Every structure is written in structure tokens, then in C-alpha cells.
Amino acid sequence: MRLVEAIDVGRTVQIPDADPLTILRGIDLTVEAGERVSIVGRSGSGKSTLLNLLGLIDSPTEGELRILGEDAARLRGARRDRMRGREIGFVFQQFNLLPGRTAIENVQTPLLYAGGASFWRRERIAREMLERVGLGERTAARPERLSGGEQQRVAIARALVRRPRLILADEPTGALDLETGGTVMELIEEVAAETDAALVTITHDPAIARRADRHLRLSEGRLVPLDDPVPAGSAA
Template sequence: MSTPVLSLRGIARTFEVPDSGPLHILTGVDLDVRAGEHVAIVGRSGTGKSTLLNILGLIDQPSAGSYSIDGRDTAGLGETRRALLRGQTFGFVFQSFNLIPGLTTTQNVAAPLLYDRGLAFWGREARAEELLDAVGLADKAGGRIDRLSGGEQQRVAIARALARRPRVILADEPTGALDVDTGTTVMRLLERQCHETGAALIIITHDLTVASRATSQYRLEHGVLTPIDIAHREPGSLESLEEVGA
């Protein structure tokens, strides 16, 4: 079996809350993610899914435990090195899209490449147009963000996440703001892009239909990840989290 790209052991995250003591969000998360793997993490609101995603993406740091990328512990990394590793390793897709209204579609997709040098920097607009074509929006290149539908905006966000050829895509409720049919289209697009590039895909979701598409599925509850098995369901056949023990 291949070596994990990401490896978490005993990850805990505690927040100090004034006048009420510590709040334990994550208490012991273990997870291995390999290249090309599609992972879904489900759980009710407030269980720490976004906190875990922030730790995976090197946006936040755990209070305890170890987190390794390609076998290297991230605990001793300074902020500059963390930022560099974040940009080299991860692409982020958010439920709220997080696009920049004042920029065109092409400029939004090219934005991550502004921090690169050489050919990547000078070829950023060509790379952006290539990715817009890959997500079916070649005709929207150079267009205004506010003239796009929700599904089109999410596809621009996916193209932006792929701009630096990340090894891992982290998606936080990527279909949460979309209707069922558009959400299915977005998931197929994400899966196809990851299949073509070999990137791992980690989805944080409350939607069991979305989670059922993954090859590895977990429930986050009481601060711990537990493997679960969600049979594939067609859109509209969603069961409750309780029915699968999530």
C-alpha cells in the first residue's frame, strides 16, 4: 500500500472559552489519506468538521497529536514554511465560493498563481483559461462573476482550486448552496478532475448522498473520526445521519 500523503494521529483541538473553561472540539482524530483517494467526512453541525478541515489545510494547528505530510511532521514548521507548504499541497473549495467580485472569472482562477514565479506567474491567465475550459466555462472566460449562476460560480471555484496543481483538494460543503442536480454535476466535476490529476479529494459534508460517492467515509462525533459505510444513493434518496449512525 502506498505511503499516505496526509497522516493524522491523536489530533485534538481545544479552545479556551472565557468564564466557562476549555471547549474540546477534536479529542483524538486518526486519519490516513493517500494519493487519488476520495474521502468524505460527515457529522452534525457543530461537531468540528470545519475545524478538522482547517487543521488539514494548515490554516489552524492542533492542540495535541501529530500531523504529517509526506512523512514530515508539520508541528515544527514556522508560519512562512506552513504557508508555502499549504500553497504547494492544497486546493480549497468552499460552500460560499469565496470568489472576488471585482475580478473576472479568469482573474479569480489565476489569483493563486500571483504568488508564483517564472512561467507559472507569467502564464497564469493561460492556465486559468485552460481550467475554465476543463470545467465547462470556456465561454465565460473574462466574464463578470455576478453574471454567473451558483453552479457556475462553484465551477469557477473548483478551477481556482486546481490552479496550482494541488495534491489534495479540501472541499467544505461544496454542494451546500446548490440544488440537487447542480450539486451532482459539481461532484462529478471534482471527481473527474481529481481522477485526471491523481489528487486526493477530502469532502466535508452533512449530505449523505454526497458522502456516498466517496471511497472512504467517516463520521465525526464527540471529537473522534469513525469509519462508516454509506451505500451509494441517488439524489433525493437521502437518509438521516442517525440512520447510518452518523
Template sequence: MSLLRLEGVTRSVELPDAPPLEILKGVDLEVSVGDHVSIVGRSGSGKSTLLNLLGMLDNPTSGSIYFDDVPLRSYGSGARDRKRGSDIGFIFQQFNLLGGRTALENVITPLLYATGSQFWKRRQIATTMLERMGLGERLNSMPEQLSGGEQQRVAIARALVRGPRLILADEPTGALDIDTGASVMALLDEVAEQSGAALITITHDANVAALARRHYRLDRGVLSEVDVNRVLALSSPEVTL
């Protein structure tokens, strides 16, 4: 079942006294329920622009984006915000935890915008999610009291607490050491698989990208599917992204 689909998506920026700058060029991508897709590309390849489109934060210059086979252009701004809040979870490289808030309070935050039982049981739901991340003893810890790996697990718990159907992980291990990063990715993949969510990992790290089941390379705005051996070859110092 197709969850997210991009057809011929482009994104360009108007420049004064110059032709438009083309950032994305004819991107086609289909992500199914339960899929794990990686997109690898160097800085300046268009990864952030693509992430904003996948997360319903921006609109393409041309082409179409569908969520559950419904074109995003048919959503008003309010409906799009609600869809994003309920169905998409974002995990960022720098964690973006709220200062002055405990781990539990950080994870509760998305549930403040929920309705029904999710809102009324928000403390219980957030506690259960942190326990699932192995942080049951750290509920009342502030971000500065947590290690980098613990902070990233709090960020993952916050992204998953509303049960999103699509998880967008933007350089999820970029601020972690190799061992902690591998542990975090294994945990993220496990939780996504258990919940049936689709996971898209956007990264410049070929080793992280190789952990996905389907692999893409974004190069100068062009997205192409590659096999895992090609992804791993990108980590060689002799091969440029």
C-alpha cells in the same frame, strides 16, 4: 503512499471559569495520494475545526499531523504558508469569488503567488483550467453574471489551478440545487482523479458523502470510519447525524 496523516489529534478551547471545551478527540486519519475521503457530520460536530487542521490553518492541541511524512510542527509559519499555497486547494460552499473580477481574473489570483513558468504563463494556465471546466465562453464574465453551478466551477478551477496534491471541499454543493450539485461533484471527482490529487469532502449531506471511496463520520469530536450503507442511512429522517 501516505500524503496526510493525523495521529491522536485533539483540539480544545480554553474557557473562562470553566473546563476547556473539547472539540476534537483523538482523531486518527490517513489519506493517500489519489484518495477520495468523505467526512460527514452535523453542525457543531467539529467539521470546521478539522478542516482548519487539515488545511494547515491551525495547530492541534495535542497529537501530530504529517504531510509527506514530515510533521507540520517542523514547519515555520512562512514554510507552512508556502506549502499550503502550492499543495492544498480549498473549495468553499459560498464560492468566495472576488467581486469586480472576471472568472479568468479569479482563477489567475492563486498564480500571482506562484514562481517560474506558473507565474509567467498564468493567463494561459487559468484559461486552460476554465476551458476544462466547460467555461471557455465565460472567461470575461463577472460572478454576478454566472449561475450558481458556473460560480462553483470557477471556484473549483481556482482551487485546482496550481495543481494541488490535496483538495479540501467544504460543503461544496451546499449552495446548489440537487442536480447541479451532483454535476459539480462528478466533475470535481473526475478532475481530482485525472490529476492524482487526494480529495477530502467535508459535508453534512450523506448523499454527497456517499460519492467518496472511503467514508467517515464525525460525531461530537470523534472520527470513525463507516461503510457506505451507514452513510446513506444518515440521510433518512429517522436517523440522526
């Protein structure tokens, strides 16, 4: 099933007292269910902007973007928000855990907006998810008492607790050391595989990018295929 279909998508922003700034142009991208795609690029190349478009957080100014068959331009208001919550899971570089809440409360957060049985059984579902990411013993720990790797695992559990079909990971290992980063990526890939979810990872790290089925590079706002994200001669 085609989850993402971008045709000639562009994103231009208006800058006060300056010419409009084109961040993305002519983006063509398709992502199928279960596919793992990595996107690399320099800082400021528009990686996060692209991820925001795919996550229905932002809207393109040109072209056509379809998420799970729905035209993103036609998705507005609460319908857009609900679809984002139901179908898309975000993993952020800085984890973005809610302060003051325990690990299990953080993982329960998306279930507050799920409604139905998922809402009423949210504690059990969140606990199972934390056990799945290896934090079954740390459910009551607050983020400040967790290591970086543990925090990212909580963030992964939270992103995947509603079983989204599209997982968008923005530099998921950016704040972690090499070894922990590798472990976290394995975990994301495993959980994504269990639900046949597509995984789109944005990263600076060629080693992380290499784990994907398909590699893309953003350069000057354009998305181009990349045969091997690891530059020749790199130790990675």
C-alpha cells in the same frame, strides 16, 4: 503516497471566562494519494475544524499531524503558507470568489503566488482550467453574473489550477441544488483523478458523501468509520 497522517490529534480552544472547549479528540486519519474520503457530521461536530487542520490553516493542540510527510507542528510562517498554496486546494461552500474580479482573474489568483513559469503564464493556465470546467466562454464574467453552479466551477478551477495533491472541499454543494451539486462533484472528482490528487469532502449530504471511497463520521469530536453514509430507509 501518504498525504495525510493524523495520530491522536485533538483541538481544544480557550473560551474567555469558561472552561476550554475540546472540539476534536483522538483523531486518527490517513489519506493516500488519489483517495476520496468523505466526512459527515452534524453542525458543530468539528468538521470544518478538522478540514482547517488538514489544510494547515489551523494547528492541533494534541497529537501528531503530518501533511505530505511534514510535521505540521514544525511547519511555520512562510514555509507553511507556501506549502499550503502549492500542495492543497480549497473548495468552499460559499465559493469565496474575489468580488470585482472576472472568472479568469479569480482563477489566476493562486498563480500570483506560484512564482516562476506558472506566474508568467498564469493567464493561459487559468484559461485552460476554465475551459476544463466548462467555462471557456465565461472567462470575462464577474461572479455576480454567474449562476451558483458556475461560481462553484470557477472556485473549483481556482482550487485546482496549481495542481494540488490534496483537495479539501468544505460542503462544496451546500449552496447548490441537487442536480447542480451532483454535476459539480463529478467535476471535482474528474479533475482530482487527472492529477491523482486526494479528495477530502466534508458534507451534510449523504448522497455526496456516498461518492467517496471511504466514509467517515465526526461525532462528539471523534472520527469514526461509516459503512454507508446513507441512512437506512433514505431515498438517497
